[in-house]
Amino acid sequence: MSLLEVKDLKVGFPTADGLVQAVRGLSFSVDPGRTLAIVGESGSGKTVSTQAILGLLPEADISGSAVFEGVDLLRLDEERLRRIRGSEISVIFQDPLTSLHPLYKVGWQIAEMIRVHDPGVGRAQARRRAVELLGMVGISRPDRRVDDYPHQFSGGMRQRAMIAMALALNPKLVVADEPTTALDATVQAQILDLIAGLQREFDIALVLITHDLGVVAGVADEVMVMYAGLPVERADRRTIYYRPHHPYTKGLLESIPGSTGARQGRLRPIPGQPPSMIAVPSGCAFHPRCRYAMPVCVAERPPLGRVTGDGDHASACWLPHQAIGLGEEAEAVRLRASGAETR
Amino acid sequence: MNGGPPDARTANGDPLNGGAVHEDPLNGGAVNLLEVDDLVKHFPIQEGAVLRRTVGQVRAVDGVSLTLAPGETLGLVGETGCGKSTLARCIAGLHPVTSGKVTFDGQDITNLSRSAMRPFRRDIQVMFQDPYGSLNPRRRVGSIIADPLVIHGVGTAKERRRAVAELMERVGLNPEHYNRFPAEFSGGQRQRIGVARALALKPRLIICDEPVSALDVSIQAQILNLLKDLQDDFGLTYLFIAHDLSVVRHVSDRIAVMYLGRVAELAEADELYDHPRHPYSDALLSATAVADPDVADRRGRVVLTGDVPSPIDPPSGCRFHPRCPRAQEVCSVREPVLEGAAHLTACHFPIGPGEGAPR
Numbered sequence: 001m002s003l004l005e006v007k008d009l010k011v012g013f014p015t016a017d018g019l020v021q022a023v024r025g026l027s028f029s030v031d032p033g034r035t036l037a038i039v040g041e042s043g044s045g046k047t048v049s050t051q052a053i054l055g056l057l058p059e060a061d062i063s064g065s066a067v068f069e070g071v072d073l074l075r076l077d078e079e080r081l082r083r084i085r086g087s088e089i090s091v092i093f094q095d096p097l098t099s100l101h102p103l104y105k106v107g108w109q110i111a112e113m114i115r116v117h118d119p120g121v122g123r124a125q126a127r128r129r130a131v132e133l134l135g136m137v138g139i140s141r142p143d144r145r146v147d148d149y150p151h152q153f154s155g156g157m158r159q160r161a162m163i164a165m166a167l168a169l170n171p172k173l174v175v176a177d178e179p180t181t182a183l184d185a186t187v188q189a190q191i192l193d194l195i196a197g198l199q200r201e202f203d204i205a206l207v208l209i210t211h212d213l214g215v216v217a218g219v220a221d222e223v224m225v226m227y228a229g230l231p232v233e234r235a236d237r238r239t240i241y242y243r244p245h246h247p248y249t250k251g252l253l254e255s256i257p258g259s260t261g262a263r264q265g266r267l268r269p270i271p272g273q274p275p276s277m278i279a280v281p282s283g284c285a286f287h288p289r290c291r292y293a294m295p296v297c298v299a300e301r302p303p304l305g306r307v308t309g310d311g312d313h314a315s316a317c318w319l320p321h322q323a324i325g326l327g328e329e330a331e332a333v334r335l336r337a338s339g340a341e342t343r
Numbered sequence: 344m345n346g347g348p349p350d351a352r353t354a355n356g357d358p359l360n361g362g363a364v365h366e367d368p369l370n371g372g373a374v375n376l377l378e379v380d381d382l383v384k385h386f387p388i389q390e391g392a393v394l395r396r397t398v399g400q401v402r403a404v405d406g407v408s409l410t411l412a413p414g415e416t417l418g419l420v421g422e423t424g425c426g427k428s429t430l431a432r433c434i435a436g437l438h439p440v441t442s443g444k445v446t447f448d449g450q451d452i453t454n455l456s457r458s459a460m461r462p463f464r465r466d467i468q469v470m471f472q473d474p475y476g477s478l479n480p481r482r483r484v485g486s487i488i489a490d491p492l493v494i495h496g497v498g499t500a501k502e503r504r505r506a507v508a509e510l511m512e513r514v515g516l517n518p519e520h521y522n523r524f525p526a527e528f529s530g531g532q533r534q535r536i537g538v539a540r541a542l543a544l545k546p547r548l549i550i551c552d553e554p555v556s557a558l559d560v561s562i563q564a565q566i567l568n569l570l571k572d573l574q575d576d577f578g579l580t581y582l583f584i585a586h587d588l589s590v591v592r593h594v595s596d597r598i599a600v601m602y603l604g605r606v607a608e609l610a611e612a613d614e615l616y617d618h619p620r621h622p623y624s625d626a627l628l629s630a631t632a633v634a635d636p637d638v639a640d641r642r643g644r645v646v647l648t649g650d651v652p653s654p655i656d657p658p659s660g661c662r663f664h665p666r667c668p669r670a671q672e673v674c675s676v677r678e679p680v681l682e683g684a685a686h687l688t689a690c691h692f693p694i695g696p697g698e699g700a701p702r
Contacts, residue, residue, distance in 0.1 A: 041559035042530070140649075154650045155423070184422035184586065186647050189630035193646070211559060214589070214632030218639030237636050255564035256634045257593030266571070267593070269564030273529045 002029035003173055003205045009064035011052045018278040022048040024229035035206040037220035039213055043274050045229040046209045050175050055081045087117045090166040094178035099162055100150040106161050107146030114168050133164035156187035177209045192219060225249045228275050228285035231304055235313040243325045245307050245315035247290045292338035376580050377411040382443035384433050402654050403429040405604035416581040418595030420588055424651055426604040427584050431550045435469045436460045465495055468546040470537050472553035478525040484536055485521035491543040510539040531562035550582045588631045592616050600624045603662040604654055610686040620693035623663045629700040643700040
C-alpha cells in the first residue's frame with residue numbers, strides 16, 4: 001500500500017488579475033522506502049503541490065485528496081496536521097539559512113523540535129540526540145558544533161543540519177525541495193549521497209523536488225515530470241532518460257548540455273516561454289511550444305495514460321505510443337503523426 | 344565556443360597553446376586580445392570605528408595568469424569563493440587590482456583612471472547573472488538597452504532608437520516592446536535584454552558572469568545558442584564564468600579551474616574533462632550531476648572531505664592539500680607552479696592517464 005496517495009489535487013491562488021491555477025489536477029503515490037523525483041521548471045507547480053499537501057499554503061484554494069496512512073491531510077485541522085508534519089512527514093528546503101533561526105544555536109533548534117513533539121524528552125536527552133544526529137549527517141566534532149550558531153556553519157553544513165532536523169523524529173516521508181540547488185557541485189554530491197544513504201538506512205519514502213534532471217539521474221526510483229500544473233510523464237528513472245514519450249520531457253533532455261549525442265553542436269532548446277498560469281493554453285498546455293502539435297492537442301487535454309509495453313510508464317500526450325525515445329525511428333513516428341514532415 | 348566554423352582563433356593561434364604569447368608579424372604586438380599576468384586582488388579586513396586598522400586580507404585572487412585569443416571562449420569554473428567573479432571584475436576594471444597586470448589588445452589597462460579606461464569600456468562588456476537585479480525596474484527596456492550608447496555619445500537619438508530596435512531583433516526580442524518595463528518580461532527575455540545591452544557598443548570581449556545560472560534549462564539552452572550565434576556573427580571573445588560544469592564544457596574552447604584564488608588547472612575543454620590532471624578538477628568533475636542514469640551509476644566519485652578553507656588564511660603550500668586525496672608532505676610546504684605546454688596543472692603529483700575517477 002502506498003504511504004502517500006494524492007488524487008486530483010488542484011491548487012489555485014486568487015489574485016487581482018484572476019485565478020492562478022498553479023496545480024490543475026495532480027495524482028501520484030509514494031511507496032515506503034522509495035524515491036519519487038518531481039521534476040519541472042519554474043511555475044510547473046512542483047513546489048506548490050507539496051506545500052499544499054503539507055498545509056503550508058493557508059491562502060490557497062485547494063481541492064482533491066492527499067491520503068497519508070489512511071488520513072486525508074487536506075481535511076485535517078491545523079493542530080493535527082502540525083503533529084504529523086515534522087514527526088511523520090518532514091521537509092528539507094532549498095535554503096537552509098532561511099529555515100534555521102539565526103539567533104539560536106543549531107543544536108538547541110534541533111533539541112527544541114524534538115521536545116515540542118515529545119514533551120516527555122528532557123533537555124539533556126534532547127541535546128544528546130541532537131549531537132548524535134549532527135554526527136550522523138557527517139558534521140565533524142558534533143559535541144562542539146552543537147553549540148554553534150547557523151552563521152558559523154558553511155552552506156553545506158547548514159544543509160546537513162537541516163537534514164539532521166528533518167530526521168530527528170524518524171519520519172516515514174521526507175519531502176526535499178531543491179535540497180542542493182544553492183550548493184556547489186562537490187557539496188551537492190556529498191548531500192545527495194547523504195540523503196540517499198540515510199533514506200536506505202531508515203527506509204524513508206523520499207519526494208525529491210528539483211528543476212535539475214542531472215540531480216535525479218542517479219537518485220530517483222521514479223520520476224514525474226510536471227508542466228503548467230500537471231504531470232506530463234511518469235516512469236522509472238531509466239525510461240524517463242532513455243525512452244521519454246512526452247515532447248516536453250524530450251525537450252528538457254535535449255536542452256541540457258552534455259546530455260544529448262551532439263554535445264559539441266547546438267543545443268535544441270524548447271522554443272517560446274512557459275505559459276501564464278492565469279490563462280493556461282487550451283487542450284495540452286504544452287501545445288504552443290510543441291513542434292509536434294496536432295489539432296487535437298489544442299482542443300482536448302490528453303489524459304496521463306499508460307504507454308504500451310512499459311509497465312508503469314505514463315504520458316499525457318496525444319502522440320502514438322510508438323513515439324518513445326530520442327532516436328530517429330521515434331522521431332519519424334512523431335513527425336508522421338503530427339504531419340510536421342509535410343509542413 | 345565549440346563546433347563553429349573556422350574562426351579567428353584558428354587564424355591567430357593554436358587554442359591549445361593559449362598560454363604562450365603569439366607574435367603578430369604585421370604590427371609586432373601580441374595578438375592575444377587579453378592577457379592577465381600574475382593578477383592579485385586582496386580585500387583588506389578593517390577593524391575599529393575611529394582608528395581603522397587593517398587586521399587581515401581576503402586573498403580573493405592570488406596570482407592568476409591567463410590569456411584569451413580573439414574569438415576564443417575561455418571558461419572559468421570553480422566553487423563559491425574561488426575568486427572567479429572577482430577576477431572578472433578586475434579584468435573589467437570594476438575593482439582596482441592589488442598587483443599584476445591586465446593587457447587588452449596590447450595595451451596595459453591595469454588600474455587606469457576613469458577617463459583613461461573609458462575607451463576600453465566600449466570594448467569590454469560584462470553580463471551578469473541576475474537579469475532582474477541588473478535592470479532598473481522603473482525604466483523602459485529600450486532606454487535601458489540604449490544606455491551604453493548614450494553614455495558613450497554614440498549617434499543621434501533617432502539613430503540610437505534604430506540601433507536598439509536592431510539589437511532587440513537580433514537577440515530575439517520583439518522591437519515593438521521597446522516601451523515595456525523589465526517586469527513585463529520573463530527571466531529568459533530579461534537575460535536577452537542583458538545581452539542586447541552588452542552588445543550595444545559592439546564590444547570585442549564580453550565577460551559573462553553566470554549568464555544562465557538563474558534560468559530554467561529550456562530557456563538556458565536558448566540563451567547559450569544565442570551567445571554562440573552572436574560570437575560567430577561578431578567575432579566576439581568570451582570569458583565565460585559559471586559553476587555549472589556541463590554548461591562551461593559546452594561553450595568553452597579552453598577552461599581554467601580555480602581554487603582559492605589561484606588557477607589549479609588550465610586546458611582545452613575536452614582534454615580537461617576527459618583527462619583532468621589536478622585532483623581538485625577530478626573531484627569537481629566527478630561530483631558534477633549528469634543527466635544520464637548509466638553514467639551516474641557507473642562513475643566513481645571523489646568525495647572531498649571538509650569545506651573550502653578561508654581565503655583570509657589559505658593553507659600553506661598547495662592550497663588544496665588539506666582536502667587532497669593525493670597530498671604528500673611536500674604539498675603542505677611548497678606551492679606548486681602552474682606548468683605545462685598545452686595542459687597546465689599546478690600540482691606536485693598530477694593524475695596520470697587512467698588514474699582519475701572513472702567516468
